[in-house]
Amino acid sequence: RSSDLPPRRVEKLLVFGCELTADHKEYHLEVPDDNHVHNLYLSMVTLDASAKDEPNIVEVDGQGFDHKTTVTLANLDLSSQPSVSLGHLEVLLPATLRLKSGSGPLDIGGHYIMRTEKEQRKRNCLAVKQFQKSPPKKAKRRQSYEDDDEEDDDDEEKKAKRRRSYDDE
Numbered sequence: 227r228s229s230d231l232p233p234r235r236v237e238k239l240l241v242f243g244c245e246l247t248a249d250h251k252e253y254h255l256e257v258p259d260d261n262h263v264h265n266l267y268l269s270m271v272t273l274d275a276s277a278k279d280e281p282n283i284v285e286v287d288g289q290g291f292d293h294k295t296t297v298t299l300a301n302l303d304l305s306s307q308p309s310v311s312l313g314h315l316e317v318l319l320p321a322t323l324r325l326k327s328g329s330g331p332l333d334i335g336g337h338y339i340m341r342t343e344k345e346q347r348k349r350n351c352l353a354v355k356q357f358q359k360s361p362p363k364k365a366k367r368r369q370s371y372e373d374d375d376e377e378d379d380d381d382e383e384k385k386a387k388r389r390r391s392y393d394d395e
Contacts, residue, residue, distance in 0.1 A: 237339065237340070237341050237342075237345060238339065238340040238341075239337055239338075239339055240337065240338040240339075240340070241335075241337055241338075242266060242267075242268075242335065242336045242337055242338040243333060243334065243335045243336075244323060244333070244334050245274075245330070245331055245332070245333050245334075246284065246323065246324070246325040246330050246331065246332055246334065247325070247329065247330040247331040247332075248325075248329035248330060251324060251325040252322055252323065252324050252325075253322065253323040253324075253334075254320070254321075254322050255317075255319050255320060255321045255322070255323070256319065256320050257319045257320055261342070261343060262340045262341060262342060262343070263340070263341045263342070263343055263345075264319050264338070264339070264340055265316060265319075265338070265339045265341070266316070266317045266319060266321065266336065266337075266338050267314040267315065267316050267317070267336045267337050267338075267339070268286075268299070268312045268314075268315045268317060268334060268335070268336040269311065269312055269313065269314055269315075269335055269336045269337070270309065270310070270311055270312065270333075270334070270335045270336070271284055271299055271300040271302065271309065271310050271312065271332060271333070271334050271335075272302075272308065272309035272332060272333050272335075273302050273303075273304050273308045273309065273330070273331075273332045274330065274331040274332060274333065275304075276331065277304050277308075277328075277329070277330060277331060277332065278304070278328075278329055279303065279304045279305050280303070280304075280328050280329070281301060281302070281303055281327060281328055282300075282301070282302045282303070282325065282327065282328030282329070282330060282332055283298060283300070283301050283302075283325070283326040283327045283328060284298070284299045284300045284301075284302070284323065284324070284325060284326065284332065284334070285297060285298045285299060285323075285324050285326050286299055286317055286321055286322065286323050286324070287321060287322040287324065288317050288318055288319075288320075288321035288322075289318040289319070289320065289321070290318075298326075299312060299315075299323075299334075300312075302328075302332065312336075314336070315336075
């Protein structure tokens, strides 16, 4: 009976990390043909303590929504900015991480998620439903110029009353 079987895992979360150096300037990520959806989320780029004090520029070549694109991820320098947080930057595969300039070594870290296509469709539908359920933010009503003029008139009347009271003294 199927109820006696353990539940099938539909998602795998793996820690991702790679090192780029003067000798190994590129790290290629391909999409395996295994009926899973593969998502890479980058979170950190860090220079190693042994790096030279020089600019190290890291970029990613990846797939945009409808075209290939190259994006600079970080411009690191040991003395001023040795690391940068990328949040959870999603990179669509296939992609190539590249040390464009500098000699490193630097480490790139994040996580890699594998899902079945069915689970990915379900997650996409939930995300769309959540987006549709979120109430739109009400825009604050901008005060009209007429309201401003009325306030200016009130201020002028108050000033005139004060002047009269000083004159009476």
